[in-house]
Amino acid sequence: MNLPAERVRSTAGAPAVATTKQATSHITIMADWTERYRPTTLSEVRGNDKARDAFHEWATTWDDHGQAVILYGSPGVGKTSAAHALAADMGWETVELNASDQRTADVIERFAGRAANNATLAGSAGGGGARGGDTESRQLVILDEADNIHGTYDRGGASAITKLVKDASQPIVLIANEFYEMSRGLRNACEDIEFRDVSARSIVPVLRDICRREDIEYEQDALDVIADTNDGDLRGAIKDLQAATEGRDAITAEDVVTSGRDRAMDLFPFLDAVLKEESAEEALQSAYRVDETPDDLTKWLENNLLAVYEPTEAARAYDVLANADRWLGRVRATQNYSYWRYATDNAAAGVAAARDGTNGGWTRYSRPQFWPGSDETADEVCQRIAERSGLSIDTARREVLPFLSAMTHHCKPRELTVTMTAAYDLDEAAVSFITGSGESTNKVESIVADAEELRAEAIEAHSSGAFAGGTGDGDDNATTADSDSAASDRGDDSETRRSDSNADTDGDDPAETDDDENQAGLNDFV
Numbered sequence: 001m002n003l004p005a006e007r008v009r010s011t012a013g014a015p016a017v018a019t020t021k022q023a024t025s026h027i028t029i030m031a032d033w034t035e036r037y038r039p040t041t042l043s044e045v046r047g048n049d050k051a052r053d054a055f056h057e058w059a060t061t062w063d064d065h066g067q068a069v070i071l072y073g074s075p076g077v078g079k080t081s082a083a084h085a086l087a088a089d090m091g092w093e094t095v096e097l098n099a100s101d102q103r104t105a106d107v108i109e110r111f112a113g114r115a116a117n118n119a120t121l122a123g124s125a126g127g128g129g130a131r132g133g134d135t136e137s138r139q140l141v142i143l144d145e146a147d148n149i150h151g152t153y154d155r156g157g158a159s160a161i162t163k164l165v166k167d168a169s170q171p172i173v174l175i176a177n178e179f180y181e182m183s184r185g186l187r188n189a190c191e192d193i194e195f196r197d198v199s200a201r202s203i204v205p206v207l208r209d210i211c212r213r214e215d216i217e218y219e220q221d222a223l224d225v226i227a228d229t230n231d232g233d234l235r236g237a238i239k240d241l242q243a244a245t246e247g248r249d250a251i252t253a254e255d256v257v258t259s260g261r262d263r264a265m266d267l268f269p270f271l272d273a274v275l276k277e278e279s280a281e282e283a284l285q286s287a288y289r290v291d292e293t294p295d296d297l298t299k300w301l302e303n304n305l306l307a308v309y310e311p312t313e314a315a316r317a318y319d320v321l322a323n324a325d326r327w328l329g330r331v332r333a334t335q336n337y338s339y340w341r342y343a344t345d346n347a348a349a350g351v352a353a354a355r356d357g358t359n360g361g362w363t364r365y366s367r368p369q370f371w372p373g374s375d376e377t378a379d380e381v382c383q384r385i386a387e388r389s390g391l392s393i394d395t396a397r398r399e400v401l402p403f404l405s406a407m408t409h410h411c412k413p414r415e416l417t418v419t420m421t422a423a424y425d426l427d428e429a430a431v432s433f434i435t436g437s438g439e440s441t442n443k444v445e446s447i448v449a450d451a452e453e454l455r456a457e458a459i460e461a462h463s464s465g466a467f468a469g470g471t472g473d474g475d476d477n478a479t480t481a482d483s484d485s486a487a488s489d490r491g492d493d494s495e496t497r498r499s500d501s502n503a504d505t506d507g508d509d510p511a512e513t514d515d516d517e518n519q520a521g522l523n524d525f526v
Contacts, residue, residue: 033242034235037210039085045078046206047198047234052082054193059086059171068165068172070146070187072179073195076235080144082195083173087140092171096142139170146186147176147442162186180414181442183449197232200224206234207241217250225256267292267410267436268365271300274352275308276359283352287344294343295331296438298324301351304365313354320350377433384424404434411435411443421451422458 039045045052051071058069071079087094146161162185165172174190176182204227211218226244230237244256270290274283287297302321305314324346331339378397385396385404408417411431421431428448432439 033210034238037206037213037238039078039081041089042082042085045082045085047202048073048078048082048195051193051195055082055086056089058191058193059090062171065191066169068168068174068190070174070176070179070182070190070192071195072147072176072192074197074232075177076230076233077195077198078234079175079195080142083140083142083175086173087142090138090140092138092140094140094142096144141168141170141172142175143172144175145177146174147178147181162189165189181446183446184453185449198234199232200227203227203230203234203237207237210238210241211245211251214245216245216248219252221253222251222256225253229256266290267300270297271304271365272363274301274348275304275355275363278352280349280353284345284349287348291441291443292438293440294324294340294347295328298328298343298347300365301347304363305351307363307365308359309355313356316354317351320346320354323350377429381424381426381430381433384426384430388424401434405436408435411437411447414447418447418450418454421447422454425455426451 042052042056051073055069055071058065058067071082073079084094086092141164143161161174162183165174165186166189174182174186179187179192179194204223207223207226208218211223222244223241226237226240230240240256241251245251248255267290270286273286278286287294290297292300298321302318305317305321309317324343327339327343327346331337331343379393382393382397382401385391385400386393389396389400391400404420408420411417417431417435420426420434424430426434426448428439428444431437431444431447435444437444
């Protein structure tokens, strides 16, 4: 059998040996099949025909609309592959920033911004391909994981992206897993196309084609198991196929050992996993599935350790947490975020390894202090709630704040969290305090941004033309002002007058009632 030169085969009882092409002396290893068999044209993108056609339509009509596009959907469904395939079809160069790149405002403006505003990769201005120009010399700007811009590491990146898509003179593709994790302003500025999970029926032909091209015999049941197990993740299915066929010329259903794709884990199940249930290796894998920074995870573990561990276990755990804190200090000092992995190793695997066994039962976990002076933040939050609800600060702290925290835990449901943030005019620190999510996460920043837009819309809706200017209502406004002044001179108590208006028909009262009804209040948000 003629095998591809870059494949690695292992014979029975012998180590794997890399084969080489006769014409070269370089040793080659087994290539990643997800890269080798990545679609080279849009027609090869499987399982999302409608999205593929809409994406092609966006590109061919870009001169007419000039909008950026958001491709969103689950991981592994072909979003990034479709973007590169489109560029190949259109003859466009690509400029890409992905999750491994730092994406601060400065980086986005220097690299993606330069390309999006029609400068060549070499840095010269005035390159071809701007709107209405030479389409073949265009550059397609691809920003992967656009929903995962972290507040500290990618400082200013979210606002820079929004500005970029509004001002760009080149086509831009934003790729995201969670559409609503991006700010409303960014979503409204772009066209959006959803890539749905790839069905098992569409995955199987891809796996079959790869087996044929790799000269691997297969049982149909083996391919069916891989496709069904991966739950719509085409990339994951290809990786599982490659793993199952390593060192083999054939694959059977018995050869396929797969498990479900890793899913995101909430914070409290993570704490249970590390402090009670899982081994060190399992706890480390769980840490990678939580949408929190290693800094925040370390603080959660440190704050709740004594609620579960015995003193001797806690002593060992605090030792490894001290190591984690050292690595986090190096991150802050050097801005080298590759050190995060070592902090996670200590915080998750180290703390789990400090246990003598497993623990059961339910534990009430408490929120750590994410920032210095969190007591001041708590007072500010309670004061905002009290002012806008007509309550005392003590009542807001005892009777309102606990319910808000329970209803919006970890910023879910998102729309309710946005509504709460708008109603009480909260900033990132306050939202983080109430929900328990990290202040620096993209999730919290996008919620605050959407809340600001919601407040602006509510103010405009209830202004009743007060800011329009020159509408000819000056006399009416003056009359209302005179009426209010006269009422003030009479010394009438506003609350008494408001209650009396239900029984009396004084000529000025209806106007005042209308004015009150036109004011924005909490009911306009919640």
